[in-house]
Amino acid sequence: MRHALLSPLLSLAVSALASCTLASPPSQPASPTPPRNVLDEHSHAEPKRARVVHVDLDLNLDFAAKRIAGYAELRIERPDPEAPLILDVKGLEIELITGSDGGIRPFQLGEEHDNLGGSLTIRLKPDDELVRIHYSTVPTSEALQWLSPEQTAGGKAPFLFSQGQSVLTRSWIPLQDSPGVRVTYTARVQAPDGLVPVMSADSSERLEDGSSMFRMTSPIPPYLIAIACGDLEFEAISERCGVWADPSIVASAAKELEDTESMIANAEKLFGPYRWGRYDLLILPPAFPFGGMENPCMTFATPTILAGDKSLVSLVAHELAHSWSGNLVTNATWSDFWLNEGSTVYFEARIMEEVFGAERAIMENQLSFNGLKRELEGTSERDSILHIDLKGRHPDDGFSGIPYNKGALFLRRLEEVFGRADFDRFLRAWFDGHAFQSVTTAEFVSFLGTELLAPKPELAAQVDVEKWIYGSGLPDTAPVVPSSALAQVDAELKTYSSGKSAAGELNTDGWVTGQWLHFLEGLPAELSMEAMSDLDATFGFTGNGNSEILCVWFRLSVKHGYAAADEKLEAFLARVGRAKFLIPLYTALVKVSPERARELYARMRPRYHAVAHANLDRIVGASESAE
């Protein structure tokens, strides 16, 4: 690390951090979340007997040892005074546990399983309202990714980030790691000199001893507690909104994301006030496994959305929409995940429509629809159901385009039938009436029935709710508005496929990213080497800076054995950790040459986050030989 070199940057970052301290806290939940006795089979906890409601963390980030160490002090409610406190843990080293009086409390660690880790059972005394758990994470903690300086944009300092969804928070904080058990939190974080920590908190301040203090005053599901730390600088977009990023990219990131304030204002117009105070974006190093993660007050985003032309900022609309759907009103169990994502994709399109116009929203909706159709071809009936059965499975087994795009289509169908005004009123009432609560699909169906369906039975008859939520596949009534921008591409594709025109004769003037993606997806299934070379020479796909376009182009290159793209493909696989890109690329590689796929993956695997490993290990079939 280069502390001396970083110090001028640090002073900037500190002032930005200070500026993030809120003058007034965000609007508070009207009442604490009522405990719901929903069985979450992906947690060992028994919250109806002893329930965690608040966490105070005191943590030291040790980059050299790749460990976070300190304590978590949990405030608990005890409906059953006889019951022990049961938490979820995975790979944590528990040193000591004390109770309200500071005395030691005995504890027991259950056997750990691959999927869900193990239980930590703490025997309480009758007066215990607090327990303090002194612990340390291990270097292989699945939630945490420790990056070397070379893996960051600036290349100067190491970087740490956490990813809690779905069940990984238990690998860095001992908690009841169920989305139905919401907690508020504070965290005092000690980071190495020169590195700036940030968290998913509604306020933060720098303490005299150099540590940072974070507070989240609204109750959130544990998977939304998030931390990152690195060489970070802040640039404001508006009073309540800004970007944290590596100093080398922060200015360009702020420029690319300058419409964020307008997105927030439009989202508020649609579905009610933004209740979290600040909305900041953190641009992570390329190793981040997702496009974005909606950590409250601080969306974590991949740098691959910075295309230079705002063409990929719908991701910001998506993560912002989660401030209502997902963070404010959360799936109670992972089988209800579609409630989070379906309404977020729906809401995202509405924000895009307000900020960038209807045509762009229509194009992006149609692209998602086409993607869903392709995906459904390879999806089992069981996994194409919105309310997915996850018994005995990992929650991430339900992570596909189904909860996202089929979920959004269901809501679009409701809008189509009941009209926008009534449907908006319904959604607004849903968010307002369930703010800071975790809800089940059954609760949604019941609310939908009383608020939207029952008053207009003749319209209700046109939506088969049961089939949409509990049936497999896609109902025929799925609404799609054809995009004229994509129709233009179809016309050019038709000419090209008929062999009447070479690539250079096609009319591609003014095409935007979505159109290029549609073009690439629509190319003939078989392309000669000459055709690939011609396309590349004409449109410069291999040298394109847009990661979405690169991903589809590399997939075609692998399929057709177009070796001229190999070098760039390998560089892409080494740099980018986003599962959305890695999965199709390794899938294509395995099909053509399993050996090459295994060799590449063995080299690259240490660069990817644990949430990408699970899928890729299965696809490449190389979990033992890797690393």
Ligand SMILES: [Zn+2]
């Ligand atoms: Zn999402």
